Amino acid sequence: MSVPILEMRHITKEFPGVKAVDDVSFTIESRQIHCLVGENGAGKSTLMKVLSGVHPFGSYEGEIFLDGELQKFKNTHDSERAGIAVIYQELALVPEMTVHENVFLGHELRKGLQVDINETIKQTIEILKKVRLDVNPATEIKDLGIGKQQLVEIAKALSRNARLLVLDEPTSALNETDSENLLDLLRELKQQGVSSILISHKLQEVISIADTVTVLRDGQSIITLDASKDEINRDVLIKNMVGRSIDNIYPEREKRELGEVIFEVRDWNAYDTNLGREILKDINIQVHKGEVVGITGLMGAGRTELALSLFGNAAGYNLRGEMILKGKQVRFSHPKKAIKAGLAYVTEDRKGDGLILIQDVKTNITLANLDRILRYGVINGNVEIKDARDYSDSLNIKTPSIEQKVVYLSGGNQQKVSLAKWLYVRPDIMILDEPTRGIDVGAKFEIFTIMNQLVKEGMSIIMISSELPEILSMTDRIYVISDGRLTGELEAKDADQESIMSLATS
Amino acid sequence: MLKRNIREYGMFIALFVIMAFFTIATNGIFISSRNISNLVNQMxxxxxxxxxxxxxxxxxxxxxxxxxxxxFLGAIAAIGLTAWGLPIWLVIPMVLALGVVTGLISATMIAKFGIPSFVATLAGWLIYRGALLQATLRTGTIIIPNKAFNAIGNGYIPDIPLEGFLPGLHKLTLLLGLCAAVLVVFSAISSRKKKMAYDFDVPSKAMFILQLIFTVILVGAVTYVLAGYNGLSWTTVIVLVVTLIYDFITTKTFLGRHIYAVGGNPEAAELSGISVDKITYVVFGSMGMLTALSGMLFASRLQSATTTAGTGFELDAIAAAYVGGVSSAGGVGKVTGSLIGAIVMMSLTNGMNLMGIDISTQYIVRGAVLVIAVVFDVATRKHRK
Incomplete structure (x- = not known):
């Protein structure tokens, strides 16, 4: 047997408060396609960032061998030079530049000081043939469909003599024909000596293309399957992806009678004018008083878009449908109005659009409801400090003081600040978007406990999450979204991970 | 304590060092009442x-x-007072309102049409330059004969007519200084009392008294120096009032909170129910109004509107703000800091003029100070935790 093209040995990558990748090892023989599967947040992307040098040597533990040689990538240039090309979900092409300019971007062919345009075009044509893309190299990228852009990305990788392609969810945005084309191309490239690592949620395509599969869960490698020895099928994959014991992660939930319907969404449609397509189609949702409703689905299914469109931050969307809050038909033109009406939205990306990191804990907590500390438009600083302390204490936010800037808190405590901020508006309905992303088990438990307390006091919660165990354990009812459509509604007590997965991938 | 607040104190220390340097280099002329009074009016x-x-x-x-x-707005004020023969009490609010309108036009370009502010206001730079030339086209420099208007940039507040009492000193200025000192002491004590009523931590009594004494000495020294010449100028009064109002708005009101939230993280602000567009209109509207005020201060100081009035003001203002600790990443910066920044920059010009330093060297020194200030700012921001 030849030397494996890639060997990752005992890779561990920690972020403050969370082990994203925990002692993962796997090997890829040359001329093989290796698939990585796992739930969102299982550590796939982090692992690939370690491989590509985004997380440089020294920031992780473990060793990477390429053709049997130890590699110490300091940045992505190093890994590129070694023959690794990573193709992300968000394509890294310059839309305003031509195909040939993009293919040779960053390593332009030169003649003296000038770019050798003729040679560039000639070589681009050859490479495009390899990826079976029949376009004029002078076409601008923005005039190509997403499927063809994907192929240009691969051409770009080949122009750099990549021997190992890493593709992160390459088919998530493609239609069936384009997906099929891409997979065929990967098989063909394999024969020519270019191996691939494929990250995918679409289990069917994993089964059809993989030579080996590694299943990741909570940062750990659960199992590696070899198509030549083991049987790879849907059941095996799903079982390994989700099969974690849920003892001591979720607090006990009391069974209660639900109140009346407080919030209802009928035939909700959203058309994204930027993307030029429907992102939400005929969504119908009901929320009872004191209920925790789960919304789940794969990344890109439209969960966050749904929350934003309900919350009044729908710039660029054309909305159709009805929304009924406490018996009255409503539609919010700005989050301000949604907040006034009793909605709160804890964002998925707390650093990006949730908190103001450069401001302190107290300023963040009071921001969405300054009315509570205003007298004649002037802030009563003392009341603010007192309120912020009360909320900080009751949520058990670990911070040296409420004057600490939020940027210095751990992920779990940042999330609690985010929660405190939205509790400060005293909402009737709280939308939690991925409330446990990137925080450790202890903080998760605390947040779940707070959620239970809130619904007991009569609040309703819409919990958006892609972590199936937490959806199953923490909610009363579950809506599953796939590709902008509601594909199922399940009572949490009757549902299991397999049934949700199969609705989410349908 | 000092370490935590080094960014805020740093500026005062820098200002003190610069002033001390020029005082020594000019044998005390720099710190003389007449020069300081002049400096404030220039600034x-x-x-x-x-x-x-x-x-x-x-x-x-x-x-x-x-x-x-x-x-341009200074020229409009001049034309209003001369060619149109309007009274001063009408001209000033009219020009201020015009300033607000121009600010709102910039804001519309930025918020509604999504034009980058750099481009939108660069267009304004060209347009208002042309407008200024057209306004002064027929007459050239417009001389303003209005005494009341010219007093804004050159005049001083009246004194209490008490012959023989404290000769050589401006008594009303001293009285105002005394009031200010008393006010500062009382508000500090009352704020401390309220904090204690809430059971919050307060600095120790000795520390508190030390701070008070230091503040009173500072107010006293400034008042004394100014009282030594003609007392408080109207320009000083205007700058102080504007600073106090803006400091109050930015630190104490919901509007200030919203402004800093938008600067700190626009997406989070929007999702917290703050309209980013609205804040953009408010901030540019206020900028327009202050621009009108600035234009009138300048026209009044020269007692005329000239064809080149306003050249380079924008860059001086931006430099002052950066020296004063504003961060271009957004969300950080105090109006009091920018005031200090303006004083620092003007002290440099004034001091070097007194020393007879060549204008070419002056530009280089001011550029260097700007860089040093920002480097200091970035460095202290990084190391702070």
Missing amino acids: GYIAVLAIGMTLVIVIRHIDLSVGFLAG
């Missing part, structure tokens, strides 16, 4: 611009149009 029209610019930079924008807009 007024940049200081008000710097205060407005602070908020613009805080919300991650820039306004390049304010220089020539100030010149």
Whole structure:
């Protein structure tokens, strides 16, 4: 047997408060396609960032061998030079530049000081043939469909003599024909000596293309399957992806009678004018008083878009449908109005659009409801400090003081600040978007406990999450979204991970 | 304590060092009452611009149009007072309102049409430059004969007519200084009392008294120096009032919170129910109004509107804001800091003029100080935790 093209040995990558990748090892023989599967947040992307040098040597533990040689990538240039090309979900092409300019971007062919345009075009044509893309190299990228852009990305990788392609969810945005084309191309490239690592949620395509599969869960490698020895099928994959014991992660939930319907969404449609397509189609949702409703689905299914469109931050969307809050038909033109009406939205990306990191804990907590500390438009600083302390204490936010800037808190405590901020508006309905992303088990438990307390006091919660165990354990009812459509509604007590997965991938 | 607040104290220390240096280098002429009074009057029209610019930079924008807009609005004031024969009490609010309107036009370009503020206000720079030239085209420099208007930039507040009592000192200025000191002491004590009523931590009594004494000495020294010449100038009064109002708005009101939230993280602000567009209108509207004020201060100081009035004001204001600790990343910066920044920059000009240093060298020194201030700012920001 030849030397494996890639060997990752005992890779561990920690972020403050969370082990994203925990002692993962796997090997890829040359001329093989290796698939990585796992739930969102299982550590796939982090692992690939370690491989590509985004997380440089020294920031992780473990060793990477390429053709049997130890590699110490300091940045992505190093890994590129070694023959690794990573193709992300968000394509890294310059839309305003031509195909040939993009293919040779960053390593332009030169003649003296000038770019050798003729040679560039000639070589681009050859490479495009390899990826079976029949376009004029002078076409601008923005005039190509997403499927063809994907192929240009691969051409770009080949122009750099990549021997190992890493593709992160390459088919998530493609239609069936384009997906099929891409997979065929990967098989063909394999024969020519270019191996691939494929990250995918679409289990069917994993089964059809993989030579080996590694299943990741909570940062750990659960199992590696070899198509030549083991049987790879849907059941095996799903079982390994989700099969974690849920003892001591979720607090006990009391069974209660639900109140009346407080919030209802009928035939909700959203058309994204930027993307030029429907992102939400005929969504119908009901929320009872004191209920925790789960919304789940794969990344890109439209969960966050749904929350934003309900919350009044729908710039660029054309909305159709009805929304009924406490018996009255409503539609919010700005989050301000949604907040006034009793909605709160804890964002998925707390650093990006949730908190103001450069401001302190107290300023963040009071921001969405300054009315509570205003007298004649002037802030009563003392009341603010007192309120912020009360909320900080009751949520058990670990911070040296409420004057600490939020940027210095751990992920779990940042999330609690985010929660405190939205509790400060005293909402009737709280939308939690991925409330446990990137925080450790202890903080998760605390947040779940707070959620239970809130619904007991009569609040309703819409919990958006892609972590199936937490959806199953923490909610009363579950809506599953796939590709902008509601594909199922399940009572949490009757549902299991397999049934949700199969609705989410349908 | 000192370490935590080094960013805020750093500026005062820098200002003190610069003033001490020039005082020694000019054998005390720099710190003389007459010169300091002069310095404050020279700085007024940049200081008000710097205060407005602070908020613009805080919300991650820039306004390049304010220089020539100030010149243009100054010319409008001059024309209003002369050619149109309007009374001063009508001209001043009219020009201020015009300033607000021009600010709102910039804001519309930025918020509604999504044009980058750099481009939108660069267009304003060109347009108002042309407008200024057209306004002064027929007459050239417009001389303003209105005494009341010219007093804004050159006059001093009246004194209490008490012959023989404290000769050589401006008594009303001293009285106002005394009032200010008393006010500061009382508000500090009352704020401390309230905090204690809430059971919050307060600095120790000795520390508190030390701070009070230091503040009173500072107020006293400034008042004494100013009282030694003609007392408080109207420009000083205007700058102080504008600073106090803006400091109050930015630190104590919901509007200030919203401005800093938008600067700190526009997406989070929007999702917290703050309209980013609305804040953009408010901030640029205020910038326009302060630009009008600046233009009138300058016209009044020269007692005329000239064809080149306002040249480079925008850059001086931006420099003052950056020296004063505003961050271009947004969300950080105080109006009081920018005022200090303006004083620092003007002290440099004034001091070097007194020393007879060549103008070419002056530019280089001011550029170097700007860089040093920002490097210091970035460095202290990084190391702080």
